[in-house]
Amino acid sequence: MGQQDTLFVASLEKGLRVLEVFRNQRENLGITDIAHATGFDKSTAQRFTTTLHRLGYLNRDERTRRYSPSIRLMDLAFTYSHQDRLAEIARPRLIEAGKRYNTSVNLCVLEGTDIIYTLCIPNQTASFMMTLSGRRAPALCLAEGICIIAFRRSDEIKAIVGASEITRFTEDTIINRSAIMRRIADAHSKGYGIGKGQISSDEISVAAPILDSTGVAFAAVQIPVFQPNWNLSDVESNLAPLVLDTARSLSRTLYRTT
Amino acid sequence: MGQQDTLFVASLEKGLRVLEVFRNQRENLGITDIAHATGFDKSTAQRFTTTLHRLGYLNRDERTRRYSPSIRLMDLAFTYSHQDRLAEIARPRLIEAGKRYNTSVNLCVLEGTDIIYTLCIPNQTASFMMTLSGRRAPALCLAEGICIIAFRRSDEIKAIVGASEITRFTEDTIINRSAIMRRIADAHSKGYGIGKGQISSDEISVAAPILDSTGVAFAAVQIPVFQPNWNLSDVESNLAPLVLDTARSLSRTLYRTT
DNA sequence: CTTATAATATCATAAATTAATATAAAAAAC
DNA sequence: GTTTTTTATATTAATTTATGATATTATAAG
Incomplete structure (x- = not known):
């Protein structure tokens, strides 16, 4: 007009x-x-x-x-973060989770087609960039993005996938939209997302969504680990249950129906 | 005009x-x-x-x-924090310092008449609010504020003290400007600042300034501890050397003359 | 030293913002 | 449930501000 x-x-x-x-x-x-x-x-x-x-x-x-x-x-960030109830509640639980295998543990939310990290509990070896809350990355490349999207309504899933710009970070980054949709379906059936070499060639990431009372996800708990210290099988055996338990405990605390 | x-x-x-x-x-x-x-x-x-x-x-x-x-x-905070070289360098050193006595360790800077915390390495018992970077507090009530101000030019010290609104947080908060000036002089001669019950009645805080190549302070390393787990004497004996060492190591890394 | 680029400053004009006011919706009081 | 009050929303003429073309100055590059 x-x-x-x-x-x-x-x-x-x-x-x-x-x-x-x-x-x-x-x-x-x-x-x-x-x-x-x-x-x-x-x-x-x-x-x-x-x-x-x-x-x-x-x-x-x-x-x-x-x-x-x-x-x-x-100052502006504090404006947001001091009211972030999810991060407040999550913090001690992420710290506990991180102690189990001495890993970093992160809390993140979906914002548009990106993931934003709102709480980072880094381990000793985490790089500086990985310790920063406010960091963004494209959701479809990330286990944490995939698993949040997997617990959205199917029209929203299509909209997000459609609106996303697909970026290749490594030789292994999945960039085919059909393959991405299969990855989302897989995360839905497993209840968690897992990815290897999507953002950097040595990273394995596992994440579980935090669901509201309607079963819709808006946030996730994520653990990044690196080869050769970790392999896919051990991540699936040891870390997937850990992110699932942590995420579920948060879902229950925040959104259990009374 | x-x-x-x-x-x-x-x-x-x-x-x-x-x-x-x-x-x-x-x-x-x-x-x-x-x-x-x-x-x-x-x-x-x-x-x-x-x-x-x-x-x-x-x-x-x-x-x-x-x-x-x-x-x-x-997002906006990340705009700042991903370029914060002091925080990047300081992070592993604050983590190490925190391990010594299992305390929180914070990095902060003077901004106007306030202190802003740019990096918080919380211990297990730290409250959520104490884990948030971006948090502000009035400099003159804080050991960390006092010790930064103590290593400024005397005209700047007068200007900052003059411009500060004095807030009483506890019965023990020092609000008399002459007493504050003595506290600044004391921090200058000791090389660190210490305060008890200034912000909350059970807190003891100790901080040391990070100096640039001209000997001027703009940031500090701070450790907050609480009574009755800690007393003033033990803080002075054990934590003051720790913040001094950590701050000095940062000053040397960042600003040593070549 | 010369030339190119970037930054700074100015100003007539077009566009935006203001705040007064009307209307609608919600909250509070009865 | 009704009435009154408060808050939110929408509109618009008047006033103020922001725009971008242009000139000048400063700095970088050649």
Whole structure:
């Protein structure tokens, strides 16, 4: 419609899009970089970047005149995380689960076609990136994504699979949509998802969904382990029951019918 | 100046102020709540709240028509945290430090007159709130705040103390500015800060600053322990050397002169 | 040193935001 | 259950703000 949507504040969207640009970058960005990444005119990029800096959400390197995300973004995360009841309840249980075989254990949710990790209980060897909550990855490549999607209504499953951009991470990444659908069906029948070499060639991942009172999944418990320390058979024997038990205990605590 | 600052986008500020309102709330907020908390006209509150919802940063409860922070805020935090080199380097060292006496160990930075926790390595008994990065607290009440401030230039120290709103948390919270200045001087001479019963009546906190190559502090390593499991004397004997060693090792890794 | 690129600053215009107001829905009081 | 109050939603003319073209300055690259 040509007429303005008077309830939508496009300037706010633009500012947030500038912030979002930084999440895919490692290095600091100049005004021109931001203009390119957002598609904005350079004076638009200048105004929004300068405003975010003045509000404290971006840092500016005086020498290079480049910008980087500010710690003030952690404030916004806290806004969400201090109300995250699932993470609060899950935390001690994930810690217990992690002790069993000395593994990392993560809690994650489906957000669009991605998985976001909301609580990471890393083991000693976990890389820094793997310890960060807020990390995103495409759901269809992940055991945890597959097992959440497997416990959604079939129209939603089709919609998510249809909307997903399929990304190949390794030689073994399953990218065929039919094979992905079979993988989803398999997770539904087993009650958990398992994947090997989907995101990195040495990773084996197992996950079980957390279900609400209607049997619909929105979150999962996941354990990543690595070859050659673990093989598929041992993961299936030892870790699958562990994620299942942990997820089920969370489902019962949160959503049991009274 | 009456004339417009044409480089500043006030609409973006307003939108971010709406988000910021939620960080001090536990319960969901309606349009009227947001209008009150921000001072905006209710149609302004409506437009910005609706826009944040449409962009995915707020969730809306259809039944109550109230809003809450969305997990998408974790995206923004990740934007910051995946570039946090100090946290990346510090993480294994804080884990090691925590093993010594089975305590939580935190990394924090000064932000304005507050401390923000950027990395929390909780022990088994840590409360959920204490496990959350992004959490803020007033610097002058905290051993970690005091010890960072103690290693700033004296003009900055005066400015921070002057700008701080003094909050009393317990009967023992030091609120007298002269006493606070003595506490800062004490932290400077000892090289670490220590506090008992400042934030909660049973807490003892000890922290050491991380210094850059000029000897200026911007971050600290902190250990919180609780009475009656710990007393001041044992904290001073056992935990103060531990935070000092950990902080010094980080200072050397990050900022040693070549 | 010169040229190219990026950043910064300015301003007339178009577009967006404001807040007053009307209407609808829900909550609270009776 | 009804009435009143409060909150939410929707609309719009007036006012303010954001846009992008352009000029200027600064820095990087050759």
